[in-house]
Amino acid sequence: MSDLITSQQPLDDGFCVGLTGDIDLSRSPQLRQDLIQLTEQTPGRLVVDMTEVPYMDSSGVAxxxxxxxxxxxxxxxxxxxxxxxxxxxxxEIARLDMVFTIVEDLDAAKNA
Amino acid sequence: MSEDFDIELRLLSQPRYLCVARAAVGAAVEKLGYSDGLCGQIMLAVDEAVANVIRHGYDGRADQPIWVRFRPTGLPDEASPAGFVIVIDDLAKQVDPAVIKSRDLEDVRPGGIGVHIIQKIMDHVSYEPRPEGGMRLTMIKNPTAPRRDSTSSER
Structure with a gap:
């Protein structure tokens, strides 16, 4: 796993990953590989904690x-x-805020 | 390339330098008095524009030049910050500006939203082939002007 993912926490019905740092075209290919690997290993609920992500561009969103x-x-x-x-x-600009389930914090994400 | 701009950067077409382009422009617009949120959006527009050059213009080649230039279009006052112009030049393949468009956002799929983001954030966006080769993207922010849709083709 790359330095993009700082934490992995099992949940009752899946797992949570914490991301860190700016995510732009220089890092999104690595994020893609990490997420593919993680979701293949552990199906179910995937919670992505982005508390430590100050910036993301459309490649990260994609x-x-x-x-x-x-x-x-x-x-x-x-x-x-x-x-x-x-x-x-x-x-919001990409009108994806209604496509994703976006909640405030990890506690809310476990029950969303 | 021009003496008319306050800031001029020359970058190689490598994704790791996107942070340099957006940080430089972000610092410049912050000095003009833009809010933190709007600075972030303007940085995003620059990031998307340069990333489009890298991915689509240069097809991922990492050794090609990209020029990012910036100048204010006036002075800030008590009511609003000054406007500004950002010009991004490249030596990439030339395309008809009419084909550079945003896709339908109702079709949710990965990618293809960079043009929409640029268009949404900036007040004017235009693409044109450069006589010396490559393409030129001009983005204008004029906070005192009424918001309007872009009149030019977008990538």
């Missing part, structure tokens, strides 16, 4: 869209939490 579609295909669920205002902004 990676998350792909992960969401993969989860849905396998009857899994994906929840994003801890989005900083600048990161939430790109989801």
């Amino acid at each position: 990676t998350l869209v792909e992960a969401l579609q993969r989860q849905r295909k396998h009857n899994g669920k994906m929840v994003l939490c801890g989005l900083q205002p600048k990161v939430l902004s790109i989801f």
Whole structure:
């Protein structure tokens, strides 16, 4: 696993990963590989904690869209939490804030 | 390339330098008095524009030049910050500006939203082939002007 993922926490029905740092075109390919590997190992609910992500561009968003579609295909669920205002902004601009399940924090994500 | 701009950066077409382009522009617009949130959006627009050059213009080649230039278009006052112009030049393949468009966002799929993001954030966005080769993207922010849709083709 790369330095993008700082934590992995098992949940009753899946797992949570914590991301860190700016996610742009220089890092999103690695994030894609990490998420593919993780979701293949542990199906179910995928919670992505983005508390420590200060910046994300559309390549990072595209990676998350792909992960969401993969989860849905396998009857899994994906929840994003801890989005900083600048990161939430790109989801709103791209009109993806209603496509993803986005909650405030990890506790809310476990029950979303 | 031009003496008319306050800031000029030359980058190689490598994703690891996206942070340099957006940080430089972000610092410049912050000095003009833009809010933290708007600075973040403007940085995002620059990031998306340069990333589009790398991915689509240069097809991922990492050794090609990209120029990012910036200048304010006035002075900030008590009511609003100054406007500004950002010009991004490259030597990438030339395309008809009419084909550079955003895709339908109702079709949820990975990728292809960079043009929409740039268009949404900036007040004017235009692409044109450069006489010396490559493409030019001009983005203008004018906070005192009424918000309007872009009149030019977008990538």
